Amino acid sequence: MKLQYLIFLVLIVFSCETKKENTSLNPENWSKRAIELKANDSLEYGKSYLSIYSQIYSLTEHTKHNLTSMASMRNTSDKDTIYLLRAEYYDTHGKSVRKYFDFPIYLAPMETTEIVIDEVDVSGGTGSNFIFEWKIPADCPEPLFEGVMTSTMGQQGLSFTTKAKRIK
Template sequence: MKLTTIFIFCSVLLFNCEPPKKPEDIHQENWTKREMNRPLKDSLEHGKSYLSIYSQIYSITQHSTHNLTAVASLRNISDRDTIYLTKATYYDTHGNLLKTYFDKPIYLAPLETTEIIIDEINVEGGTGSNFLFEWKIPKNCPEPFFEGVMNSTMGKQGLSFTTQSIRIE
């Protein structure tokens, strides 16, 4: 009787569990739901911002690296105006384009935030990866704020730090 109960319990666990999600499926932003379907006004101010991101950092020596989860936080800090992000591109340490996340205008409502997440196992960016963000905002609107948050946890040890974007255009 006890063996039958154990078998049924194990069968329920085996057959009712969903397969584990792949890291790239955990948080995949649907950029098309944010796309602008009409042309942007000519009166909008244009800008471009640079954000450093680290998918790896050196640990102990130059020959040893530690992988990190990296989050690029894209924030509209205006409490009045919607802003538009027109392009987001991700580059590796050597300046090679790795991915274009979107190249059609998307919107962020007042005080809205969205993220781009680089999984800890994705180390193609290396120790000097970076983003370029192009954007358009109404006159007298605060510029968008882009922040990088990198972290990793191993056992009881944790590591985290942030970076902030700078306007380059």
């Protein structure tokens, strides 16, 4: 009887599905990084496009794999602080999914921060992307924006990267 009770409890525990929480809105409090910039500053303005894949096709166009995606925002200067003005996420059709921030934030020299899009968040689809707007001091290297996409199933793993392109 005790063995049957134990088997019953084990079956209940393993049959319960754990629901994944969608945490694609990065828990980092962007407002802690907020900074006020003067309109007439001498900073150089730039805009970058980064492709991100929250899903990829497998076998046919009707089968997709979900991916965890990370947009890495890096200050490549070892002496200057840079400023990110906006980070906006778009779906495959070019529709804005969400803005992570649309006010200036700073990145200290050599600092990196990330936006993580959970595997369960497929709102971007197979052709999602980011637009980043930024300002840097004169003679400062441009920020680096990279995408890292990963997925693991069983003993197989998949990962690849993308790099942003300056568009303005």
